[in-house]
Amino acid sequence: MRTSHGSFVWRLFLLLALLAPGLAAAAPQPFVPPSSPESAREQAQRQQAQPYNNAPMWRDVRSEREHQTQVRGIETGVLVQSGGETWRELRNGPVSLIGGLLLVAIAAIILLFHVMHGSIKVTSPPAGKMIQRFNDWERWVHWSVAITFCILAISGLIILFGKNVLLPIIGHTLFSWLAILSKNLHNFVGPLFIFSALVMFVTYVKDNLWKSYDFRWFKNMGGMLGGEHIPSGKFNAGEKVWFWLGLFVLTIIVAVTGLILDFPNFEQGRAIMQQANVVHAIAAILYMALSLGHIYMGTIGVEGAYDSMRTNGQVDEAWAKEHHGYWYEDVKADRTGQKAAAGVAGAGQVPQAGR
């Protein structure tokens, strides 16, 4: 008994002696759960070493990390979000200024071109025979995209530039009414435009595939810069660029960014919305600038072009021969419509009369 008791005391003493340095060192160390971020550990240690020095905490305030709060909502735990300032500088600065100047410049160039050159006339006399260029479905799809595009473009311009352009003229009350209308039209017509553009892509893609002869069109922009007409398929190279750059690339960009902005109920944060808004504005301005060219060429720029999208979608044979030589050949050889696939083979043929 005696020996065992003595050995117990001895062991206890040994244990304490071994633990003592460890306990002494551990005592001032605050408990920080292992899952906490590094900044929390730093802050806890700094409080021990230098009370009232909260440098790690202040750094964390600016970290844009979600902290603890009782208020529910998106990013309510974030104290300072710095991206808004960048977004403001971009939107109110280069996006508005360069974008606005670009649209005005493109419109001015088109006007100048029209005044100097006038519309591109059909040189040969009208044949009197009409051929179907766009059927009912194609025209419906085109105008669905065109009308929704115009609504979006005008309402978007009002939201971006209205404060500087319209507000000083029409005043706060009327402009606010116009802006509320624009915002709601923009939000509701947007998805409709995306759907229409998708259908248009499927409908028009087969005639917009790039052909080797399309490169030649750029030599004199299909006769726009003088010289002879370069024959082309149903769509010339300019129209194909509009199709792929506009309807394909730019639509995808404005659609994706637009949906992010249109549906804020998926708990997306401010950062992604700021980025989406800038990309949306830039892409939309480029889209509008391109559309001015397309609208000009499709209406007063090229005589007879508008007929193809009018009520019956028919064009004069002389027009078809002059502007879309290969397509005219295909129609004459009955290689369009259901037999469209076969029409590709005849594309290499030299048209009978280019001009």
Next chain:
Amino acid sequence: MARMKFISDAERCIECNGCVTACKNEHEIPWGVNRRRVVTIDDGIPGERSISVACMHCSDAPCIAVCPVDTIYKTTEGIVLHDKDLCIGCGYCFYACPFGAPQFPQDGAFGLRGKMDKCTFCAGGPEADGSEAEFKKYGRNRISEGKLPACAEMCSTKALLGGDGDVIADIYRNRVVFRGKGSEVWGWGTAYGKPEKQQPQQQPAAQGAKS
């Protein structure tokens, strides 16, 4: 004229959320909107700090700069207010604000935003001071009654100070001198770091028709 500002003293805030409750009660704020919130950094860890945040009524307010209908304006006291009748609910002020102050009650399906709501520094809106219409849209106008914001008046530890920027800065300076350390004034660099850009203006044009 005094330039109104907020100070939230991180050394004093105990995260009681009294300011949040005071604000909601004073202005009868609709469900889902919180003009003020308390955020705790390093919650539950020694050295945790809490900060009460709402609209800071910035010198060069980004919300004013981006609002597409120019509905947000600044009073002669530097208080940033807005006209809900002109607001279109686009959410741009929410994108621009570093403090997350502008709030939008959901108005319809798919996250459609209603009229923006935010802290008014208890100064109401463009309607006639103390009118029923003003209370319904913006809450009580304490400033017109010579009172300071309810949140700061209610703060149990006087962590939250609201009022003339020079006066509250003096109070805070005394605290810092007494503590010997901790001179950081939360959010002041972000909110008041830039010179006043927007000239203090009278209420927008629509005001004339209503008052």
